[in-house]
Amino acid sequence: MSFAEIMQAKGIEAGLSFTDRQLEQFTAYYELLVETNKVMNLTAITEPEDVAVKHMIDSLLAFEPQAFEGKTLADVGTGAGFPGIPLKIYCPSLKVTLIDSLAKRLKFLQTVIDRLELKGIRCVHLRAEDAGRDPQHREKYALVTARAVARLSVLAEYCLPLVKVGGSFIALKGSKYQEEIAVGGKALSILGGKLVSAEAVKLPGLDDGRAIVKIAKIKTTPKAYPRKAGLPDKQPLE
Template sequence: MTERTINECLSILKMRCMDLGIALTKEQIRQFEIYYSCMVEKNKVMNLTAITQPLEVVEKHYLDSLLVVRHVDLSREMSILDMGTGAGFPGIPLKIAFPWLHVTLADSLNKRILFLDDVIGACGLTGIDTVHGRAEDLGRDRNYREQYDLVVSRAVANLSTLSEYCLPLVKEGGLFISYKSADIEEEWEAAQKAIRLLGGTKSRVEKDTIPGTALERSFVIIQKNQKTPAKFPRKAGMPGKEPIC
């Protein structure tokens, strides 16, 4: 089977986004193309992602990032922080598709932040910024603590750990959404104590499938209606070494 070109795959992206209620403009398609080119080029000298084939990027990065729109209303202005963003997922696809969002991309590796700054500039994106720092430090910084309507993360970590990283950054009345693999129920149950301690008042798991594929995704959606106690997050390294349980 001949590998599809990036232009063919971007046409697939546009078509499948319609299934998500997203109508991409020519400019947005151009931005997704620039993003792809920047990522593939940088990946030659830096380990950003193991996924570089055009169709896989469209399905496993772009559409996967955007799938959350089925489970949260992104039709209004809101502040979003993408914790542990890595190569920019899901934050940059969300910003391209919903340009009115105010997005912050957070990562602990400065080389990734520099790459993301280059992508933002190349795509001509505004209303998006980056921050270099560990989640534990950002969660104690008043410039970031409880400042966001929505915190999202595709980072690979235990849900209890992710909750300690992310819930301190969510405003009262806001949401934390963790992108997880299909089988999440046991991990979700084990994280209930952490979610409650950190100010989460309601949580649920929503399952979905990426349009045009058999690829499954689960979203853990946590409502925060109470302030996170001042002792959280714990010092750097602790949430990962000793998750709340």
């Protein structure tokens, strides 16, 4: 099966449907990812079905039409572009900012953006802590996403300062999400967030305990946060 056929079949299993253009874009993204991964460490997952399910479909499970369409989204610690680029492909009206601290990853992502002819998406070379203090980014986004970056108490300090009041921080989490929520309550409270939901999600053919954790931004983040680079991880708000 071609990558497009795999995406289509696995998408149907996950309740998603794609246009021919979207399947072309997912395929081009996959090909660039695998080719670039030979010279740069982007992902340990390279088999077509694994990339389709564990990267592409996994990213799209965060999507909600009313919450995403036409909104601004920052993807923190985007890495190889997940979930930001799959969400942009699936929802073209989304205005996406990909934030990462590694310039060579962003060069790869810019190549993907250009090759896929995506509009309304940009790359920003900043650490999350610096982005959260930058007036161009602080409390400027309706949505902020993060996937496999850090545990929730740390992630909240990276992401909530970027969310505008009334917006949402959406964390794509693994099997320990309930434990992370249990110790992350203090961080959410300090940073202006409130847990809305933690929805278990199932990927086609897998049952590994993934979840989408949604946090509402209910008040402005205090000026002291995020703390300087490195501190959120070394001294989490727990």
